[in-house]
Amino acid sequence: MxxxxxxxxxxxxxxxxxxxxxxxxxxxxxxxxxxxxxxxxxxxxxxxPPVVAALHEAVDRRDLGYPDWPDGSPLRTAFAKRMAERYGWAAPAHRVREQTDLIQCLQLVLHLATSDGDAVAVQVPNYPPFLATLRTMNRRIVPIPMEDTDDGWRMDLAALDTAVKRSACRALVLVNPHNPTGRVLTYDELTELAAIARRHDLLVISDEIHAELAYAPHRHIPFASLSDDAARRTVTLTSATKAFNLAAIRCAVMHYGPDRLLALRDAQPPDLYGTVSPLGVIATLAAWEHGxxxxxxxxxxxxxxxxxxxxxxxxxxxxxxxxxxxxxxxxxxxxxxxxxxxxxxxxxxxxxxxxxxxxxxxxxxxxxxxxxxxxxxxxxxxxxxxxxxxxxxxxxx
CATH class of the missing domain: 3.90.1150.10 (Aspartate Aminotransferase, domain 1)
Structure with missing residues (x-):
């Protein structure tokens, strides 16, 4: 040992x-x-244990029929409540939609908001399925290297500003907290990043799945919580799967800031991108409410x-x-x-x-x-x- x-x-x-x-x-x-x-x-x-108990209870009821969710699953209000309590972010529940996992979430946003050949900025190194998604969907990757400094990993915001302008980027895939370096961006860094996004009219696709795994004194700040402008241009992706070890439940949420993008998403055939399992919703609610x-x-x-x-x-x-x-x-x-x-x-x-x-x-x-x-x-x-x-x-x- x-x-x-x-x-x-x-x-x-x-x-x-x-x-x-x-x-x-x-x-x-x-x-x-x-x-x-x-x-x-x-x-x-x-x-x-709270997740196990909730799933057992659902199965023991022998009630695995269609859920009655006329206005969306209970995850929408649960997500909004958790964001308010944990981060002080008033995330409107009516802008939340459910998907099966974050890779699907990313692919859906890219499909709806960008086109073949569009440039998309992304931090590197990065989560391999995200990079593979961009290549498979023929989005032009604009790599923004994370810098290894004596004080830790840093996102080169000046390089980002230059690169998105030169490449006419349509979107930025932001992974914060960052996988694989474990970096948590500060308020000042995020504010500067938000200014760059505003200056170049970037859609920000913010993967925040590791938010609840930040170590004190580091504090996660949802990108959409920075300002009204940041909220209007950000789609936030998250799930309980990382912080509660629930990958197999296949359940994630997306918070849509842009009105046009949310309307476009809701105009799609309702089941085209799949629906989440009630058991995934039950497990997520149990984790968030009792875990x-x-x-x-x-x-x-x-x-x-x-x-x-x-x-x-x-x-x-x-x-x-x-x-x-x-x-x-x-x-x-x-x-x-x-x-x-x-x-x-x-x-x-x-x-x-x-x-x-x-x-x-x-x-x-x-x-x-x-x-x-x-x-x-x-x-x-x-x-x-x-x-x-x-x-x-x-x-x-």
Missing amino acids: NGAPARGVPGFDDLDLDWLRARGSVKWHRPEPDVLPAWVADMDFPTP DAWQRDLSTVLDRNRRRVHDMVRDRLPQVRHHLPEATYLAWLDTRPLGLTEPPVEKVLRDGRVLLDGGDPFGPHAEGFLRLNFATSQQVLGEILGRVTEALGGQER
Whole structure:
């Protein structure tokens, strides 16, 4: 095990390795039996008890017929309430629509608001399915590199301003908190970004799915909450799936700021883009309304784990660059100073038997980077870190 174990948190640090390996989810099912997975952004922790109870209650009622939602699902008012309570954002519930996941949300907005060949700005590195979506839909990617500074990752707003003007961008895909660097943009940065969006009349597609995974003192600020202008040009995408480990429920929400875009969306055939399952809505409501205690324990565990990863890199892999993530449960490791002769994902898998993400799928200049998911028990994380350190030739303690 890497490092001295801290006191365990029940429900989070008592994971059984056999139980994890028996799971049918892609994270644990795809790798070979001797490989520890820390790649896809799924947490290892069991489903929150309030969500399990709500789903059991629904199934036990044997009532899985069509829901009576003439004015949309209960998620619309629940989302508005959560935004007001958590962030002070008065997000009108009548502007919320349900979809199955954030990738679909992004694809829907791009389909409705942009055309073949349009330029779309996006931070890089970035979530691979977002970049793949832009390429598949033939949207011209305008990469805005995140800068690695001594104080952490920064979004180059001057470069964004120049790039969107030069490329005549129609939209900006904003991922905040950022995946994979874990950066949380500040109020000043967001305000400057909003000024750029106004100056160039950008549609802002704001992925805020990691909002509830920000670590104090960092604070998430919804982009649409900045001003009336920001609200009118922003489509906010989010879900309970990341903060409560519910990926398989296939349930997300979109808040439409632009009147024209919302009207265009509502003019489409009602089922063209699919509908969410009532069970997904039930699970999301249970998480938002009854999952806060579970989420507080989760935050304790993730905060401890992110520091453990950071300490390991500092102490045993001092050449590897890493900034303590301000949000998410993902560590973004720059192994380029090691001078490896092969992609680090391949080396760590072969020599350490740990499956990580990283490299070219995250966009330009991501070669040589590893993304490590630390949302697991302290025992499993310790084994992962020990194997990764050894595979990369880390120093002995």
